[in-house]
Amino acid sequence: MAKESFDKEIQFLRMLSLTSGAYNRKQYAERLGISVHTFDKTQRRLKEIMQTVADQRTGSEQNKEMAELVRFQYGESAEPMLLFLFRAKSMKETEVQRLSVLLHTLQDQALTAMELLDACCAELPEELALPDEKTIRSDLKYLEEVGVIRKEPGGRPYRYLLQQDVLTGLTVEEQLELYDFVDIMANTQVPSVQGYLLRDSLKKAIAASYPQEEATEPFIYKYHYYSRILDEAHLYTLLSAIRQRKHVQFLYYSPKKPSSYSSQNTNPRFEREAGGRSNRIVPLEVVYDHQYGRWYVIGYQGRRGFVKFRMEGITQLEEQDSIEEEYMLELKQQWAEISRYSWLVDTGNTVTVQARFFHPRDGQRNFILDRVRLQGQWGTITPETEHTFLYEIQVNGTTEIKPWLRSFGSSCEVIAPQRLRQEMIKEWKEIAQYYESVREDVQLSDDDEIE
Structure with a gap:
């Protein structure tokens, strides 16, 4: 896949996932800065990739719009659909076929580059161009760098073997435990793409012992971002x-x-x-x-x-x-x-933020204090009364910390600076207006009276 193509498809998928089909073809194309023809071409390519990677898709789904295919349902979120683009990244069809033959051939025995060249020439489809020795050695170097294969001890000619000790050295139960660990980490930590790819490889390895889907999907995650x-x-x-x-x-x-x-x-006439x-x-x-x-x-x-x-x-x-x-x-x-006092990446003037937090009522677990301790970074916490505590922190500007303070709702009161306090008061008044009765001033006629 060309570099420009990958960048375009990233933006294409981002917009589809965020708008969920709210735009028509022309509006999507204008927002992406491409022609409608290019939009249709990109959509066809992504549908082909998705249907190739997602084996579970049936023929009845092939006619669905791309926007429908990338909509995220809660029950399907354990398989992030956006990941299919990474599986196809920078891989031409010839590369996919060639690497598949190499990995399949190296499963059972160690082979030299020339023996692998003979295997590729024998097993690749006739319509594909046959590789030369230089291409095979380049593929082997790439697979060795990413840890998929290893070079066996000994002199020339070097022999290569599939690197699968992590699976063959584990029992079936240990493989399942490893899968569960990778599944949790990939869905809760960042970065996560490599974790998802590893999880998929583990799922294939344990499928023979655990063919039922429930064994490899004990958790379902709601994917937000x-x-x-x-x-x-x-x-x-x-x-x-x-x-x-x-x-x-x-x-x-x-x-x-x-x-x-x-x-x-690339055409100067349309530049x-x-x-x-x-x-x-x-x-x-x-x-x-x-x-x-x-x-x-x-x-x-x-x-x-x-x-x-x-x-x-x-x-x-x-x-x-x-x-x-x-x-x-x-x-x-x-x-x-x-950035010493940046809440995230803000580089504004340093200010001191003070806030009063209220403990949960009715003897509940003090999740407010726990969350402030966990997320409050370098801020200090000072007990105030039986029901409240004070939080103080120096930050570069208030833009980035304000959403965090606002997320506590009525459990947080901003004390200083005064400007931030007034901003919070204004925002909460606007929110309160949204919940006022919309039928308060509506006069019902006799025919419209509710019995």
Whole structure:
């Protein structure tokens, strides 16, 4: 899959999952910055991938609209459908066929590259081009790097064997326990894509002993943040660039803009200005926002200084040249000082926030205090009365902490700063208006009286 194609399909799926079919084809195309023809072509490709990966789909579902296929039902959320795009990422049909033959051949015995070349030539379909020795050695190097196969001890010619000790060395019961652990971690921790892929591999391994579906699906998770999985496509590229101290270049589409993508036009007659903005930064840190399920990348950009980008707006991400280790260390130290009091990534003026929290009534477990201790970061907690306690913290601005305080509802009262207190009062008054009786001033006629 081409790089541009993957970026386009990420934005395509993001919009479908967030709008659930609320737009028509033309509106989707305009929002994505592509033509209706490209929209239809992308939809057909994604449906083909989905139907190839999801073996459980029946023929009656093939005519469904894409928006219907990506709607998330509670009972189906244990299998995040957005994951099918990662299974097909960067894999051409010839690569899929070739790697499948290699892995199947290496299951039972260790073989050399030339023996694997003969196996590929014998088993690949006639319509596919036959690989050469260089291609097979490149595939073996890739599979060894990702830990799927291992090189056996001994001299040349090297022999390779499938790396499956983690399964063959475990009993069936231990495999099931490992599956349950991976299932829980993949659904509750970040990042999660690799965990889902590992879970699927384990499910196939234990299917022979536990054919019933209930054994491998004891838990059902309600998946809220669809963008979290999609944004992980950029995560490992950025982490690699941070480790290797490299610049990255990308095209960025601000969430405030009407368009979230624009196609790359190769025909000069139809060339138009892209809706995104080109950026070249030194990435320093990746931050995950648990409140909204968003990924952020922090970087340094010359004259603009330290910058922050939401990863959902990043496309065409590429690694570039590297920088000196001393310079990278200096930038990280500067950012650590600037973000010292950031609730998340805010770099505004430092203010002191004070709030009064109220304990639950009727002798319930004090989940309010437990949550403040867990999520309150470096804030301090001071007992006040039998029913209340005070919370105080220094933060860079109040924009990011306000939703957290508001989420406690009537169990939290903001004391300072005064500006934040007034903002909370205004917001709660607006919310109260939503619950006023809408029929309070409606006069019923005699015919409309309710018996």
